[in-house]
Amino acid sequence: xxxxxxxxxxxxxxxxxxxxxxxxxxxxxxxxxxxxxxxxxxxxxxxxxxxxxxxxxxxxxxxxxxxxxxxxxxxxxxxxxxxxxxxxxxxxxxxxxxxxxxxxxxxxxxxxxxxxxxxxxxxxxxxxxxxxxxxxxxxxxxxxxxxxxxxxxxxxxxxxxxxxxxxxxxxxxxxxxxxxxxxxxxxxxxxxxxxxxxxxxxxxxxxxxxxxxxxxxxxxxxxxxxxxxxxxxxxxx
Amino acid sequence: xxxxxxxxxxxxxxxxxxxxxxxxxxxxxxxxxxxxxxxxxxxxxxxxxxxxxxxxxxxxxxxxxxxxxxxxxxxxxxxxxxxxxxxxxxxxxxxxxxxxxxxxxxxxxxxxxxxxxxxxxxxxxxxxxxxxxxxxxxxxxxxxxxxxxxxxxxxxxxxxxxxxxxxxxxxxxxxxxxxxxxxxxxxxxxxxxxxxxxxxxxxxxxxxxxxxxxxxxxxxxxxxxxxxxxxxxxxxxxxxxxxxxxxxxxxxxxxxxxxxxxxxxxxxxxxxxxxxxxxxxxxxxxxxxxxxxxxxxxxxxxxxxxxxxxxxxxxxxxxxxxxxxxxxxxxxxxxxxxxxxxxxxxxxxxxxxxxxxxxxxxxxxxxxxxxxxxxxxxxxxxxxxxxxxxxxxxxxxxxxxxxxxxxxxxxxxxxxxxxxxxxxxxxxxxxxxxxxxxxxxxxxxxxxxxxxxxxxxxxxxxxxxxxxxxxxxxxxxxxxxxxxxxxxxxxxxxxxxxxxxxxxxxxxxxxxxxxxxxxxxxxxxxxxxxxxxxxxxxxxxxxxxxxxxxxxxxxxxxxxxxxxxxxxxxxxxxxxxxxxxxxxxxxxx
Numbered sequence: 001x002x003x004x005x006x007x008x009x010x011x012x013x014x015x016x017x018x019x020x021x022x023x024x025x026x027x028x029x030x031x032x033x034x035x036x037x038x039x040x041x042x043x044x045x046x047x048x049x050x051x052x053x054x055x056x057x058x059x060x061x062x063x064x065x066x067x068x069x070x071x072x073x074x075x076x077x078x079x080x081x082x083x084x085x086x087x088x089x090x091x092x093x094x095x096x097x098x099x100x101x102x103x104x105x106x107x108x109x110x111x112x113x114x115x116x117x118x119x120x121x122x123x124x125x126x127x128x129x130x131x132x133x134x135x136x137x138x139x140x141x142x143x144x145x146x147x148x149x150x151x152x153x154x155x156x157x158x159x160x161x162x163x164x165x166x167x168x169x170x171x172x173x174x175x176x177x178x179x180x181x182x183x184x185x186x187x188x189x190x191x192x193x194x195x196x197x198x199x200x201x202x203x204x205x206x207x208x209x210x211x212x213x214x215x216x217x218x219x220x221x222x223x224x225x226x227x228x229x230x231x232x233x234x235x236x237x
Numbered sequence: 238x239x240x241x242x243x244x245x246x247x248x249x250x251x252x253x254x255x256x257x258x259x260x261x262x263x264x265x266x267x268x269x270x271x272x273x274x275x276x277x278x279x280x281x282x283x284x285x286x287x288x289x290x291x292x293x294x295x296x297x298x299x300x301x302x303x304x305x306x307x308x309x310x311x312x313x314x315x316x317x318x319x320x321x322x323x324x325x326x327x328x329x330x331x332x333x334x335x336x337x338x339x340x341x342x343x344x345x346x347x348x349x350x351x352x353x354x355x356x357x358x359x360x361x362x363x364x365x366x367x368x369x370x371x372x373x374x375x376x377x378x379x380x381x382x383x384x385x386x387x388x389x390x391x392x393x394x395x396x397x398x399x400x401x402x403x404x405x406x407x408x409x410x411x412x413x414x415x416x417x418x419x420x421x422x423x424x425x426x427x428x429x430x431x432x433x434x435x436x437x438x439x440x441x442x443x444x445x446x447x448x449x450x451x452x453x454x455x456x457x458x459x460x461x462x463x464x465x466x467x468x469x470x471x472x473x474x475x476x477x478x479x480x481x482x483x484x485x486x487x488x489x490x491x492x493x494x495x496x497x498x499x500x501x502x503x504x505x506x507x508x509x510x511x512x513x514x515x516x517x518x519x520x521x522x523x524x525x526x527x528x529x530x531x532x533x534x535x536x537x538x539x540x541x542x543x544x545x546x547x548x549x550x551x552x553x554x555x556x557x558x559x560x561x562x563x564x565x566x567x568x569x570x571x572x573x574x575x576x577x578x579x580x581x582x583x584x585x586x587x588x589x590x591x592x593x594x595x596x597x598x599x600x601x602x603x604x605x606x607x608x609x610x611x612x613x614x615x616x617x618x619x620x621x622x623x624x625x626x627x628x629x630x631x632x633x634x635x636x637x638x639x640x641x642x643x644x645x646x647x648x649x650x651x652x653x654x655x656x657x658x659x660x661x662x663x664x665x666x667x668x669x670x671x672x673x674x675x676x677x678x679x680x681x682x683x684x685x686x687x688x689x690x691x692x693x694x695x696x697x698x699x700x701x702x703x704x705x706x707x708x709x710x711x712x713x714x715x716x717x718x719x720x721x722x723x724x725x726x727x728x729x730x731x732x733x734x735x736x737x738x739x740x741x742x743x744x745x746x747x748x749x750x751x752x753x754x755x756x757x758x759x760x761x762x763x764x765x766x767x768x769x770x771x772x773x774x775x776x777x778x779x780x781x782x783x784x785x786x787x788x789x790x791x792x793x794x795x796x797x798x799x800x801x802x803x804x805x806x807x808x809x810x811x812x813x814x815x816x817x818x819x820x821x822x823x824x825x826x
Contacts, residue, residue: 027252042428052466160485
């Protein structure tokens with residue numbers, strides 16, 4: 001998308017009026033933002049409200065329950081080499097997911113350099129790390145379920161513990177899974193050179209650009225960021 | 238913004254032409270179409286169809302209330318189901334879908350000078366998911382136990398308990414699933430509307446040159462994208478409560494002598510989530526109406542809108558404020574009284590931007606060249622109705638006045654006037670206004686006037702008496718009102734009267750539907766710009782506009798949308814895409 005060109009002189013009023021005039025300017029409110037990127041940002045804003053509502057509801061449930069809340073450090077501990085290590089699995093999961101944000105950022109960089117091979121490999125690596133995360137989450141779910149945690153109750157305290165846990169991590173895990181699927185799709189397009197030859201999309205019949213890698217990255221970083229909040233509010237609290 | 242002098246200089250294009258998907262067959266042209274105009278008609282037709290179901294449900298309710306005991310098939314359970322489905326369909330599946338999916342899809346690309354929505358494929362998916370949501374909703378009528386009877390607010394714990402119709406059957410599950418689908422479908426469309434307005438405008442179209450219709454729909458869409466998440470979360474959690482036996486909203490409770498498995502949930506949490514969506518929803522419906530009515534009044538009074546800038550800021554202020562007033566729906570829920578104080582204050586503050594808008598509409602009419610066309614009649618009726626409904630809002634917004642009026646017919650009268658009748662009047666006015674653009678033919682004038690007067694006067698005869706019933710203390714949501722001491726003889730007569738009026742007004746809508754269908758073939762030829770309006774949708778080379786809207790070249794915008802009766806100009810309107818200086822325009826600098 002072409003950069004903005006200015007043909008006249010900039011006549012801005014001062015202060016708030018100038019800011020409003022900037023926002024209201026001709027054709028585009030955000031000058032160097034493409035349609036796809038703008039759409040992703042606005043979607044993420046909306047999705048923030050969804051996760052915000054989930055987390056606020058969880059906090060309400062946790063604060064208003066009259067039964068003790070199970071201690072996350074004990075519930076999410078693994079017995080390794082004879083000693084209970086609190087939150088070890090969650091720590092590894094968090095590490096894996098944050099690392100995948102790093103590989104994603106590198107993929108975006110190589111995408112803009114038109115380095116097809118490295119971009120695709122890094123995206124697939126990101127997808128692999130994401131899949132690992134989901135896998136470990138499945139392991140965690142299995143462990144808790146075998147210990148008797150259910151959405152409607154658990155052996156240690158407030159029933160809402162299991163409800164909130166499965167709902168919030170499930171919803172986040174769904175986001176990660178969708179991200180993995182789309183990472184693979186975009187990586188395939190990069191690998192095949194769709195963005196170099198301008199091959200029209202199968203469904204949309206629109207030509208993709210290397211910017212799609214960055215838009216994919218926005219989503220991926222968002223999902224990571226949400227995990228940081230879940231980690232802080234659910235596991236560390 | 239680049240202020241270029243002279244005023245006529247053409248700003249350079251910032252974005253290349255958008256790629257359009259060109260349909261290859263009848264199916265991709267009319268059914269799985271990616272053209273926003275076709276999607277708009279699909280949205281409107283589906284919303285109207287499901288709206289008719291809601292209209293019939295309201296008749297059935299009025300049969301019961303007006304003539305209690307006469308109709309055996311309306312059991313109390315059936316009555317609750319009618320009331321629930323009527324409310325939910327009207328608010329979400331009709332009004333929201335019609336204003337944003339219908340008018341939004343049709344008008345946004347045309348009015349901002351775009352070829353289509355920015356992502357037509359996603360836009361098409363939006364409609365099909367919406368249709369799926371409607372079908373799931375309809376399915377609940379045929380499910381075992383029937384649709385849910387929880388009231389349109391679906392308050393737990395009663396919504397998922399045995400005594401409530403559909404509570405332990407399929408009704409509530411299908412309702413919640415349908416809402417979740419609706420929100421997913423709406424999000425796909427809503428992202429499109431927002432990005433098209435922000436990033437897809439034609440050359441010269443600054444945000445401060447947008448017609449107020451676009452401002453209203455745009456702001457409402459942004460609000461919907463931020464408010465629907467709360468409903469989404471509430472639906473997911475209630476679905477888990479119902480299907481898996483979790484206790485998000487369910488406290489320890491005894492049902493029919495049995496202690497339920499639920500324990501420790503908070504019904505108030507649901508109310509907060511629901512109304513965090515529910516109150517913005519009122520303005521999601523009202524803001525597009527505000528925008529459209531501004532354009533109708535300006536066009537049919539041949540005068541620029543009064544205080545354009547203030548109109549825009551008022552829309553934005555209302556949108557922002559409506560996110561901090563939700564708990565005024567919960568004064569009697571048992572929340573802390575200080576909350577009531579806070580929310581009453583914010584609620585009353587909303588009256589300021591709203592009053593600015595009403596004054597500006599009236600001042601636009603002041604010394605205008607008023608043409609009493611049918612769209613104008615509906616617009617005038619809207620102003621009156623909205624003021625009436627707004628005034629009773631002052632009663633209900635104050636805690637001490639609300640507490641005795643809460644859950645009476647007064648509330649029913651209030652919200653039907655302000656978010657039922659008022660937006661519907663605008664929808665009718667808008668259909669009479671834009672029908673010629675969609676079909677190329679005018680709607681029949683005589684039938685239209687009949688439709689207007691019966692609907693307008695009839696709506697008052699239905700809902701005005703309800704204020705009185707409410708002040709008497711007659712409760713809402715009661716299937717039987719016969720054996721109550723406050724239910725006097727005259728109140729019974731009033732109820733019968735309301736019911737008869739409801740049937741008459743409903744009948745007038747059949748006349749309107751007939752007009753809609755009949756005029757497609759037999760209406761008077763409209764030409765490209767029958768109302769001599771300035772906005773871009775009336776300047777298309779073809780009527781109805783072809784795929785891509787504007788022929789080879791996109792229009793270039795040289796002026797705001799309200800250059801009516803400019804002194805010195807040859808005609809009493811100057812379209813937005815006409816260059817040149819004619820006289821003292823009132824466009825804000």
